[in-house]
Amino acid sequence: MNEPQSKSALTRRRLLTASAGAAAAIGAAGLPVLQTGAPALGDKKLTVEPLIPHQNRGIILYSVRDRIAAAPDESGVPYGFERVLSRLAEVGYKEIEFAGYNQHTSILGRQITPAEIRKILDDNGLVANGTHTQINPATFQQQLDIAEELGMKHIGTGSDPTGSAYQSDWDAAADVWNELGRQAKERGIKLYTHNHDIAYSFLLDAGPLDANGKPTRSSGVRRLEYFFAKTDPKYVFFEMDIYWAHVAKFKHKTYTNSAGQVKTDIFDPILTVARRTKRFPLFHAKDGDKAPEQANGYVMTPLGEGDINFQQFFEVIGEQDYHHANWEQDTAPGGTANPGQSMNFAALSYTNMSDLTIYR
Template sequence: MAADPQYRAQVTRRRLLAASAGAAAVLGAAGLPVLQTNGPARADGKWRVDPLIPAQNRGIILYSVRDRISAAPDDSGVPYGFERVLASLAEMGYKEIEFAGYNQHTSILGRQITPTEIRKILDDNGLVANGTHTSIRADTFQQQLDIAEELGMKNIGTGSDPTNSAYQSDWDAAADLWNELGRQAKERKMRLYTHNHDVAYSFLLDSGPLDANGKPTRSSGVRRLEYFFAKTDPKYVFFECDIYWAYVARHKHTKYINSAGQEKTSLFDPILNVARRTKRFPLFHAKDGNRNTALPNGYEMIPLGEGDINFQQFFQTIGESDFHHANWEMDTAPGGAANPGQSLDFARLSYANMADLTIYNKD
């Protein structure tokens, strides 16, 4: 993947700063701010250019570089393990880390690293832990809060949905559990969050004829996670929007069968989904994709700023830039034995493109 600065600047201006007319019309009709593609024409000091994502809120989930976190010492010259990889990420400019496990190769220390040792590496590199993808269960939640507290986290979460079910009753039960666990997290000065994949925005089965097991077979048109928004207490339950998977949901989950057996179309808008409740989203996965309707998901993952998702419009419209924290993620970043440095190269390119996102403000 080329990382030439001139090439990168051309790509980010073309793909990150161009808002589609269709999206602008939808946002305007909803009473939300519409991205202006032309900057201020004058340079009289009345305008300034600010970063759209503040430097201190630019992060990475370590899943993107999991190959190098878990690597044994080798002669590739590529960093491995927490100490070397986190130092490399800090050098790139990242300020925040979202964890995807707390283990590295035992040959590095002759044993497994401890959360206390990881915290020292964070501190030594000026990094802050902004969250984690861990297992959220009632029987182990306090132990997970202990680890999160040791690492200095303000947020604790999971990469899985609160339930994999399509049925309203299961989401009701999940909401009851998450309200309680969220209350426990708040007592420890943390926020509990869940992270979406595309299926979270598929349609709830909540109406129509029942099947042989007494389960509903049709939908009122409510999406699973949107139902969960309403059933959970905003003081206790928060969300991490994976922007890539939200756009996949827009591509995949467009139709449902209503209680009368009629097929209905309902388009999902990732920007409006967040903008209506922007303070419930402290974290985001800034994951990019090339549009490719020949693929089942409609997109192919690619480093941030090199794809077709309009992050400029997304982050500018949802506002609250000081509240929101963006973690770069690319599930397919590792290059394997053929290119062991690929995930870190992509991390460097993605950070530079994230830093290029800017907004005009009046003084």
Template sequence: MTRTNRPMDPAARRLLTRRSILAASAGAAAALGAVGANVVGTDKPAIAHGQLRAEPLIPERNRGIILYSVRDRISAAPDDSGVPYGFERVLARIAELGYQEVEFAGYTQSTEILGRQITPAEIRKILDDNGLAANGAHASINPATFEQQMDIAETLGMKNIGTGSDPTNSAYTADWDTAADVWNELGRQARRRGLRLYTHNHDTAYSFLLDAGPLDVNGKPTRSSGIRRLEYFFGKTDPRYVFFELDIYWAYVARFKHRKYIDRYGRERTDLFDPILNVVSQSKRFPLFHAKDGNRNSALANGYEMVPLGEGDINFQQFFETIGDADFRHANWEQDTAPGGVTNPGQSLDFAALSYTNMSELTIYRR
């Protein structure tokens, strides 16, 4: 059974206007500019006693990393590079860098390390030994294996279980309706075990549905009402059972790529996607984020090129300050392109160090 037209969170309703978002962002920027603060950087503003106090924008306990970013070193066999390899050594290094949370992207390492595959219980001990907490996982979410995935999540002590794939790759509402029914049921099962079920977006999740206009030879709509796929899914899933992890980089790619659609009358329409509004409109459904950065490059198909956090053009200061609720949000650094291959085996962990430093320097100033 699907659910639609639920009342919006009152806090979200107060914020849900483009004007209020822009005003909040502008106000934040003005306040930071007045005290000389950078968006991300090492320069600190001069703060007169009693005027402003600095607080971390992302609390220390909520700073995480998805292990996909360092997958080359998790999966590496023992070598003489001097770079950590496997779960035990890589997680120890991640903890040294300051991260307190990890999101999993698989539970295997080279069998050359132990002479067999590592177990979830052994991974949990490594987490505990290093003061790390698991905040989620990109796993395969389907009814046939969901119980097994929840068993692993429980062993690792995580509160969220999710996937890096869209609930469906379809552009049609009927397929999203079917996916919503499945996810509502799985989310219900997860909640009974103290877990939150979540899905992670790429840019296509925020492309437009084909839900209007003339039908094709297969009886499928060929035009759009202007509703985006994942935003439709918001309304079809129960907010008690289904949650979301916003990949901030892919959300800004969607803003670049998915801005035009053909309406039911054949007219081209433009609608600019707003990642901040997207979160605010469903605020309590976004506990997790991929803090992934990029440099704008309109010559590329995606409009951005991935770089370490804080080295690109995405305004994380504005983003996290405007969406607020810092205690609820968990930010996991990710960079798909972090591994340096055989020529630079230490690159992914070097990028992890740089990204943690930049994440920790995101600061909010309060009176």
């Protein structure tokens, strides 16, 4: 397969200066800031280290779902878990986040089992760092069994705990998640939820009420930030999708308070994580080109090919060894016209993830 070349210029000068704006914001918030300016070295030696440690570089298989689900074909592109995971390991990925456990039944004449997937992981030196599955009390123990079989330390979902705009529904969701998180912790696993932009929109939690007695205005509290406070930090964790967080910054800027006044509040993905960085063990490193004419304000691209500053993001939030970055691009599959596109984008994105470095 011919792999596309990166158009991003991750120059050493760019890497040194990328964090200046966020560093100022973090400092103003009274949070610790890594030093990113040109140092007065004296007798000290300046060293460069990976910003995302190689063992923490991952991919969610949703990005290559077309090749996981593909039947054997003549394209020469890997298909099914065994071939796709082998190729991802060759590229350099060390961690896998799952988005289902099925492949095309024609590969084995039946469905693959979690035990067989675990062997493929082990044979390729890969670690399962999480999954997007259904978080449901009725099936949660079964999902924990699969997570243990695959060696996961995290279990999660690609959906919000609730799609509601109302505080009472988030309260109820917090009760469920606190209990399920406790069950997961008993088995050495962290429960997490993944966000889309709507999770960072504003609660409807202020009057006047509508005909059903529901609030129609907001106090200015964002849905998921309310959930942060209602859930136990020992039991409930988060996976920020960095792309969707930037979409939230673009889309969810204003709310109407109880007096009917329109208020502006700009969402900041970096500050949201930096204030509670240990509650975010996982991230979706998903990039996008700015497109203010589009409803979301961005169009997805391979990692490092868009306008989102991952250097700034990961450097300022700190705790590099704790955080796991999973590349995702919803639009990576190329269909029948370009069956190799998602795997090529995976390789390009890994290269750009590896180019993120920090100077000490």
